[in-house]
Amino acid sequence: MDYLPALIAELGGLEIAEDPATLRLKSRDFFWFSPLLKRQLEDCRGDVVVRPRNIEEVMKIAAVVAKTRSKITVRGGGTGNYGQAVPLEGGVILDMGALDRVISLSPGVGTFEAGATMLEIDKALAPKGWELRFYPSTRKQATIGGFVAGGAAGAGSCTWGQLSDPGAVLAVDIVTIEEEPRAMTLEGSDVRKVLHAYGINGIIVSVTVPLAPAHPWAERIVAFPTLSEAAAFGQAFTEADGIAKKLVSVFDPRIPPKLGRVGKLVPEGKAAAIVMVSEPQAGAMAEIARLHNGDVVFERGAKEAESAAFEGHGTYGPLYEYTWNHTTLHALKRDPAITYLQVKFPPEHNLEIVNRVASEFGDEVQLHLEFQRRFGRVTCSALPLVAYSTDERLYEVIERIETLGAQVSNPHTYVLDNAGWKRVDAPQPEFKRIADPHALMNPGKLVS
Amino acid sequence: MDYLPALIAELGGLEIAEDPATLRLKSRDFFWFSPLLKRQLEDCRGDVVVRPRNIEEVMKIAAVVAKTRSKITVRGGGTGNYGQAVPLEGGVILDMGALDRVISLSPGVGTFEAGATMLEIDKALAPKGWELRFYPSTRKQATIGGFVAGGAAGAGSCTWGQLSDPGAVLAVDIVTIEEEPRAMTLEGSDVRKVLHAYGINGIIVSVTVPLAPAHPWAERIVAFPTLSEAAAFGQAFTEADGIAKKLVSVFDPRIPPKLGRVGKLVPEGKAAAIVMVSEPQAGAMAEIARLHNGDVVFERGAKEAESAAFEGHGTYGPLYEYTWNHTTLHALKRDPAITYLQVKFPPEHNLEIVNRVASEFGDEVQLHLEFQRRFGRVTCSALPLVAYSTDERLYEVIERIETLGAQVSNPHTYVLDNAGWKRVDAPQPEFKRIADPHALMNPGKLVS
Numbered sequence: 001m002d003y004l005p006a007l008i009a010e011l012g013g014l015e016i017a018e019d020p021a022t023l024r025l026k027s028r029d030f031f032w033f034s035p036l037l038k039r040q041l042e043d044c045r046g047d048v049v050v051r052p053r054n055i056e057e058v059m060k061i062a063a064v065v066a067k068t069r070s071k072i073t074v075r076g077g078g079t080g081n082y083g084q085a086v087p088l089e090g091g092v093i094l095d096m097g098a099l100d101r102v103i104s105l106s107p108g109v110g111t112f113e114a115g116a117t118m119l120e121i122d123k124a125l126a127p128k129g130w131e132l133r134f135y136p137s138t139r140k141q142a143t144i145g146g147f148v149a150g151g152a153a154g155a156g157s158c159t160w161g162q163l164s165d166p167g168a169v170l171a172v173d174i175v176t177i178e179e180e181p182r183a184m185t186l187e188g189s190d191v192r193k194v195l196h197a198y199g200i201n202g203i204i205v206s207v208t209v210p211l212a213p214a215h216p217w218a219e220r221i222v223a224f225p226t227l228s229e230a231a232a233f234g235q236a237f238t239e240a241d242g243i244a245k246k247l248v249s250v251f252d253p254r255i256p257p258k259l260g261r262v263g264k265l266v267p268e269g270k271a272a273a274i275v276m277v278s279e280p281q282a283g284a285m286a287e288i289a290r291l292h293n294g295d296v297v298f299e300r301g302a303k304e305a306e307s308a309a310f311e312g313h314g315t316y317g318p319l320y321e322y323t324w325n326h327t328t329l330h331a332l333k334r335d336p337a338i339t340y341l342q343v344k345f346p347p348e349h350n351l352e353i354v355n356r357v358a359s360e361f362g363d364e365v366q367l368h369l370e371f372q373r374r375f376g377r378v379t380c381s382a383l384p385l386v387a388y389s390t391d392e393r394l395y396e397v398i399e400r401i402e403t404l405g406a407q408v409s410n411p412h413t414y415v416l417d418n419a420g421w422k423r424v425d426a427p428q429p430e431f432k433r434i435a436d437p438h439a440l441m442n443p444g445k446l447v448s
Numbered sequence: 449m450d451y452l453p454a455l456i457a458e459l460g461g462l463e464i465a466e467d468p469a470t471l472r473l474k475s476r477d478f479f480w481f482s483p484l485l486k487r488q489l490e491d492c493r494g495d496v497v498v499r500p501r502n503i504e505e506v507m508k509i510a511a512v513v514a515k516t517r518s519k520i521t522v523r524g525g526g527t528g529n530y531g532q533a534v535p536l537e538g539g540v541i542l543d544m545g546a547l548d549r550v551i552s553l554s555p556g557v558g559t560f561e562a563g564a565t566m567l568e569i570d571k572a573l574a575p576k577g578w579e580l581r582f583y584p585s586t587r588k589q590a591t592i593g594g595f596v597a598g599g600a601a602g603a604g605s606c607t608w609g610q611l612s613d614p615g616a617v618l619a620v621d622i623v624t625i626e627e628e629p630r631a632m633t634l635e636g637s638d639v640r641k642v643l644h645a646y647g648i649n650g651i652i653v654s655v656t657v658p659l660a661p662a663h664p665w666a667e668r669i670v671a672f673p674t675l676s677e678a679a680a681f682g683q684a685f686t687e688a689d690g691i692a693k694k695l696v697s698v699f700d701p702r703i704p705p706k707l708g709r710v711g712k713l714v715p716e717g718k719a720a721a722i723v724m725v726s727e728p729q730a731g732a733m734a735e736i737a738r739l740h741n742g743d744v745v746f747e748r749g750a751k752e753a754e755s756a757a758f759e760g761h762g763t764y765g766p767l768y769e770y771t772w773n774h775t776t777l778h779a780l781k782r783d784p785a786i787t788y789l790q791v792k793f794p795p796e797h798n799l800e801i802v803n804r805v806a807s808e809f810g811d812e813v814q815l816h817l818e819f820q821r822r823f824g825r826v827t828c829s830a831l832p833l834v835a836y837s838t839d840e841r842l843y844e845v846i847e848r849i850e851t852l853g854a855q856v857s858n859p860h861t862y863v864l865d866n867a868g869w870k871r872v873d874a875p876q877p878e879f880k881r882i883a884d885p886h887a888l889m890n891p892g893k894l895v896s
């Protein structure tokens with residue numbers, strides 16, 4: 001840490017923290033969902049946290065880091081699950097949270113500073129009738145820059161697909177880590193150079209995304225006799241092109257009891273679906289649910305749902321905070337021996353394979369499905385709860401699920417190249433040589 | 449026509465026309481796209497046209513019709529192609545055009561009187577940021593009631609599917625043809641009792657549909673070396689869940705020269721696509737087009753496109769007026785020997801079958817494709833231009849196309865049960881006995 005005094009001297013006037021509590025807090029994300037990552041990343045610490053307030057400060061930090069050959073790890077809300085925000089070799093932690101402005105808005109498109117949270121962006125958009133197309137269940141904490149750097153999907157994916165789809169991110173502005181840092185704009189398919197690169201291909205300072213015109217999203221919980229019926233509903237409802245929807249999450253009957261007060265809304269022993277649907281079409285959704293023996297057991301109107309999300313009002317938090325990887329979070333709070341997997345089911349056969357996986361493992365694997373559009377088709381992915389015993393057994397489960405016809409994206413590695421959601425056709429290594437020529441951005445995240 | 453004097457006497461105070469010019473005009477629709485229907489329907493005439501101004505007048509007419517056992521044919525804009533608005537056995541023509549109010553609007557849903565045109569509805573919605581989810585290429589003339597009674601799809605189907613999809617129509621109000629007419633509201637899946645029933649299951653007086661939040665729809669024309677490449681683009685672009693789109697129409701290279709000034713924008717010998725895409729994502733669309741060797745040859749921004757549609761401003765009419773069955777209309781204007789078919793291609797194999805059909809018939813069949821979502825998948829239908837020689841040859845072409853793996857919906861019949869777009873599982877005959885117990889609504893439209 002010889003570089004530190006010089007670096008801190010150079011950064012005079014910037015917001016800096018070196019106290020152990022802040023260093024610990026800002027060196028973490030939600031990697032601890034994985035017992036393997038927990039072991040590996042628990043003790044990683046940055047040496048100093050710097051929180052720039054504008055792009056000039058970002059450029060100044062980038063220059064100092066390059067000159068002093070410091071390591072640097074960029075972080076947003078720290079809501080990732082793969083140690084994206086964990087400095088593997090110490091160094092500077094760049095907390096982007098103070099760059100949180102809406103830079104520009106016009107019909108169908110918005111540009112936001114990287115540190116703006118998805119929730120604050122949506123609050124700013126709401127009066128204008130627009131919204132982000134998707135957000136993770138961590139909408140409240142997750143930043144748009146972090147989502148682009150490490151996210152994939154979320155609420156909205158049942159309509160809009162995923163973040164890596166063509167046109168899903170229109171432009172990204174970055175700053176290079178060089179003695180004389182450059183600001184660059186990546187547009188069109190060039191955004192793939194930084195998409196899901198865990199923030200090691202330049203400092204993302206702003207993001208331009210297409211917006212969705214906002215529907216009045218009502219929330220519903222539907223109870224079903226079996227997971228199989230709930231899954232068939234999820235498929236049919238997501239395939240109903242004529243019903244506007246934002247969220248279609250399906251749960252094994254053993255999962256709702258792990259979801260606290262919201263879970264209690266589901267009668268014991270029932271499978272469940274949590275959906276967000278355009279309020280005038282909630283009745284059309286319920287008709288499809290009935291065809292699959294589903295009963296609506298909880299209804300909340302769009303105004304109340306928005307108020308729960310935006311102001312924290314109401315008896316229950318926003319229902320999306322019980323879906324995607326928040327399901328895992330709620331279960332982990334009650335049972336620390338639980339972990340999870342990420343499973344993709346091939347379109348056309350997804351329900352069949354869901355049923356196969358569901359009947360294979362007993363209590364060890366409990367399915368939680370998220371329905372989405374993928375390249376023009378409807379399928380589901382799963383974030384199943386898995387009872388963790390040993391690493392070996394976890395890998396056995398992964399292998400067995402793949403034998404049954406699904407594809408597992410391993411969420412138990414912090415190495416970018418190993419993670420399953422990663423696109424393989426993006427020209428990222430080439431761009432890293434341009435954006436981070438001294439390889440100072442969180443070394444260790446790449447195999448090569 | 450013994451009933452006429454009594455009927456007219458009873459309808460004192462209503463707007464009535466009996467002159468031959470009005471009777472001819474109001475006894476027609478666009479059935480003449482079919483040489484077969486032209487022969488059969490050309491001389492059909494109603495005896496009197498009545499144009500109610502409100503629901504009370506509709507109820508009064510229904511009562512008088514029932515008492516006098518007159519025949520009655522309900523019409524909107526008369527833009528259908530199957531003689532929906534043609535009185536097969538004379539009688540009263542009920543012109544719904546004066547019932548054109550927006551009854552109510554709230555986020556995501558609107559209720560409209562049946563005679564409101566789709567264009568006027570969209571003009572009323574635009575300042576509020578909403579729009580109809582789909583409209584036929586005859587948006588300017590077509591009424592929402594007529595669309596529900598006889599339409600199926602249109603601009604918007606690439607995103608929202610079709611009118612018969614669950615949730616696509618939320619409610620329909622009808623008036624029965626009885627001595628004491630009843631007003632009834634059909635909701636949820638009950639709307640199928642009147643959907644695509646050609647207006648013979650009660651008088652549709654208002655319609656409640658879910659709305660789409662409005663995107664800024666830019667227009668583009670893209671030229672491709674071949675139909676096959678244009679079709680592959682159409683598929684890929686429609687499958688791109690992350691790009692908001694309203695229209696994806698694809699044309700054989702021989703079709704643009706039949707489309708007047710808009711057609712001239714396409715270089716000679718090139719296949720073409722007309723698309724409406726959310727303006728900030730037009731670049732993402734163009735990147736997909738490039739992958740299929742497509743060049744954007746015409747661009748019009750969303751504001752200008754809206755102004756062309758809403759106010760008739762600009763050098764070119766709205767591009768959707770060159771798609772769907774407007775393509776046929778433009779071609780027919782230049783060559784009266786042309787007719788058309790309606791072809792559906794099964795998902796997964798649609799491009800393969802498109803190529804088969806395209807290479808089978810030479811100049812006799814020229815493909816025009818419309819890409820849509822159907823039950824969660826992307827496929828295309830075609831409204832091919834067909835050089836008409838004889839009825840026998842037309843039926844041979846239909847048979848051959850079906851042998852090649854596509855499905856033809858015969859647009860050369862005015863009988864409801866025979867038309868291909870018709871859903872067969874709807875409880876329409878049962879409902880007809882309730883809504884039209886004396887079978888006075890355009891007899892001859894049903895086989896039974």
